[in-house]
Amino acid sequence: MSRRPVPSDVSVNAVIGYMAKQSVARPSLWPSDVQYITSPRYHASVRTDMRLFLTNGARHTSHPAPPKPSNSTTSTVVRIRSISDASHPARGQFGLFAARKIPPRTHIIDYIGEVHCQDRLDSNYDLSLHRSQDGVNVGVDASKMGNEARFVNDYRGIRCKPNAIFVEYRTAMGELRMSVWSSSDQIQKGDEILVSYGKSWWRFRGDQHGR
Numbered sequence: 001m002s003r004r005p006v007p008s009d010v011s012v013n014a015v016i017g018y019m020a021k022q023s024v025a026r027p028s029l030w031p032s033d034v035q036y037i038t039s040p041r042y043h044a045s046v047r048t049d050m051r052l053f054l055t056n057g058a059r060h061t062s063h064p065a066p067p068k069p070s071n072s073t074t075s076t077v078v079r080i081r082s083i084s085d086a087s088h089p090a091r092g093q094f095g096l097f098a099a100r101k102i103p104p105r106t107h108i109i110d111y112i113g114e115v116h117c118q119d120r121l122d123s124n125y126d127l128s129l130h131r132s133q134d135g136v137n138v139g140v141d142a143s144k145m146g147n148e149a150r151f152v153n154d155y156r157g158i159r160c161k162p163n164a165i166f167v168e169y170r171t172a173m174g175e176l177r178m179s180v181w182s183s184s185d186q187i188q189k190g191d192e193i194l195v196s197y198g199k200s201w202w203r204f205r206g207d208q209h210g211r
């Protein structure tokens with residue numbers, strides 16, 4: 001049997017990367033200008049020693065490990081929805097909603113994006129992941145690539161308090177991640193998942209929510 005020659009200008013990694021991109025289904029309403037990813041990407045600004053710390057550390061969180069992800073690449077727990085309610089402060093944008101009932105203190109979704117060590121003051125999707133003792137800030141920026149979690153809105157102007165919180169944890173493989181968990185109340189199917197970005201987040205943007 002004759003074998004087809006492998007084109008010399010195409011690396012195996014490029015082929016694997018291409019196939020992986022093709023096979024990941026995007027959630028409904030996913031914006032075409034944002035890459036949908038299901039595991040973190042590490043930017044070149046993350047130095048080797050920091051990357052080792054971020055990807056290969058010991059578990060140290062008081063939160064239990066979240067359940068193993070299902071085979072589905074998109075979340076079965078949350079849905080992205082466009083917001084048309086005139087009284088919603090983020091109308092015309094998107095939000096993250098519960099696709100089913102979520103018990104209290106339950107892992108909802110990891111906040112996936114590009115892990116970096118830069119100042120990304122212009123990004124509205126950049127979350128702080130870690131600050132080292134020598135002052136290196138590590139962020140997860142989901143402005144150009146991310147998963148459904150990038151659509152979680154802040155509770156201000158929508159509800160009287162958040163129904164979810166950001167929690168840092170390490171996966172079973174030792175990777176440091178930020179995730180969204182339900183707070184002490186049960187979240188009903190159809191409810192919007194709402195966290196607190198913090199007053200300083202809004203103050204920095206000169207927004208009324210920062211008052």
Ligand SMILES: C[S@@+](CC[C@H](N)C(=O)[O-])C[C@H]1O[C@@H](n2cnc3c(N)ncnc32)[C@H](O)[C@@H]1O
Nearest residue numbers: 089090093094124125150151152153154155156
């Ligand atoms: C991480 S994004 C959240 C997803 C965003 N709604 C979208 O459709 O891409 C943060 C942005 O959402 C909007 N947002 C989130 N919570 C809000 C709130 N409580 N009031 C007004 N705007 C909000 C702001 O425009 C903010 O810069």
